[in-house]
Amino acid sequence: MKIATTTLQLREPRSVDEALVMMNEDAPLTPVAGCTDVFVTLNFGQQPARRFINLWPLDELRGISEDGEALRIGALTTYTELIRSDVVNRRMPALVAAAREVGGVQIQNRGTLAGNVANGSPAGDSLPVLAVADAVVVLRSVSGERRIPVTEIYTGYRATVIRPDELIVAIEIPRTDGAQWFRKVGTRAAQAISKVVMAAVRGPEPRVAFGSVAATVVRVPRTERALADGATIEEAQRVLAAEITPIDDVRSTAAYRLRVAGNLLGQWWTETV
Numbered sequence: 001m002k003i004a005t006t007t008l009q010l011r012e013p014r015s016v017d018e019a020l021v022m023m024n025e026d027a028p029l030t031p032v033a034g035c036t037d038v039f040v041t042l043n044f045g046q047q048p049a050r051r052f053i054n055l056w057p058l059d060e061l062r063g064i065s066e067d068g069e070a071l072r073i074g075a076l077t078t079y080t081e082l083i084r085s086d087v088v089n090r091r092m093p094a095l096v097a098a099a100r101e102v103g104g105v106q107i108q109n110r111g112t113l114a115g116n117v118a119n120g121s122p123a124g125d126s127l128p129v130l131a132v133a134d135a136v137v138v139l140r141s142v143s144g145e146r147r148i149p150v151t152e153i154y155t156g157y158r159a160t161v162i163r164p165d166e167l168i169v170a171i172e173i174p175r176t177d178g179a180q181w182f183r184k185v186g187t188r189a190a191q192a193i194s195k196v197v198m199a200a201v202r203g204p205e206p207r208v209a210f211g212s213v214a215a216t217v218v219r220v221p222r223t224e225r226a227l228a229d230g231a232t233i234e235e236a237q238r239v240l241a242a243e244i245t246p247i248d249d250v251r252s253t254a255a256y257r258l259r260v261a262g263n264l265l266g267q268w269w270t271e272t273v
């Protein structure tokens with residue numbers, strides 16, 4: 001059943017510092033950014049929180065910049081902004097490809113990169129790209145900043161190490177050498193959650209990550225190692241089949257996901273020769 005909005009509270013900070021003080025002194029407050037995930041949970045009566053803090057007006061959390069070798073993407077950066085950004089197109093074409101596949105235009109206009117990371121769905125389209133890019137999640141609280149590799153953020157299904165008093169303020173992506181690749185397989189091209197999603201970088205040390213094949217987004221280090229050591233793609237596909245254990249759920253079956261993951265690995269390897 002829908003949650004009545006009259007039962008909800010919304011705090012409206014005017015700066016990130018004020019938000020962090022509120023989250024520390026007036027806990028618990030659940031951040032809302034674009035609200036595209038939160039609203040769905042409210043609509044389906046699945047949102048346990050009743051007290052929220054609105055990040056959307058905090059322009060300090062917007063912006064894309066190059067910081068030395070790193071690409072810094074503000075927490076509130078939307079998919080539309082990623083798609084339109086020259087620097088993201090130049091440095092992280094796989095992130096642009098992922099952004100283009102998220103929802104439809106309305107969701108791309110509202111949904112944010114940090115929202116995708118914090119929401120922690122194993123089907124989050126940006127997450128395999130961030131995983132192969134060795135992205136770092138920048139967290140801030142009143143006690144200071146922590147920088148956590150995106151691959152270490154998740155402890156289980158939708159569970160993260162982000163503390164209730166912390167905000168993601170940015171995502172930082174180091175220089176990525178090698179051809180980038182992204183592919184989402186879903187029921188249709190728009191407004192569909194993935195059955196399997198893969199991102200990869202073909203450099204001297206190949207990097208591969210999958211979404212929707214485990215409780216969290218996963219890198220596949222044994223498959224990466226096999227490819228780096230000169231295995232054929234058929235051998236690497238066999239290593240991958242032993243490395244991931246997808247599940248049956250409403251969107252797909254374990255057997256289909258296993259087959260598709262192997263096929264995507266093969267497609268990537270052939271296309272990026």
Ligand SMILES: Cc1cc2nc3c(=O)[nH]c(=O)nc-3n(C[C@H](O)[C@H](O)[C@H](O)COP(=O)(O)OP(=O)(O)OC[C@H]3O[C@@H](n4cnc5c(N)ncnc54)[C@H](O)[C@@H]3O)c2cc1C
Pocket residue numbers: 030031032033034035036037038039040055075076101102103104107110111112113114115116117118119123124125126166167168169191192193194
């Ligand atoms: C119709 C529809 C289609 C969709 N299609 C896709 C799709 O194809 N692919 C996909 O990956 N996703 C999809 N989504 C999910 C959603 O749009 C994305 O996950 C989006 O990136 C969430 O961002 P947001 O800013 O709206 O997050 P919100 O809903 O505002 O927040 C999501 C979660 O992140 C937390 N959070 C947000 N910002 C921060 C922050 N800065 N620091 C700490 N915690 C924070 C919130 O507390 C909440 O738990 C879809 C959603 C809808 C409604």
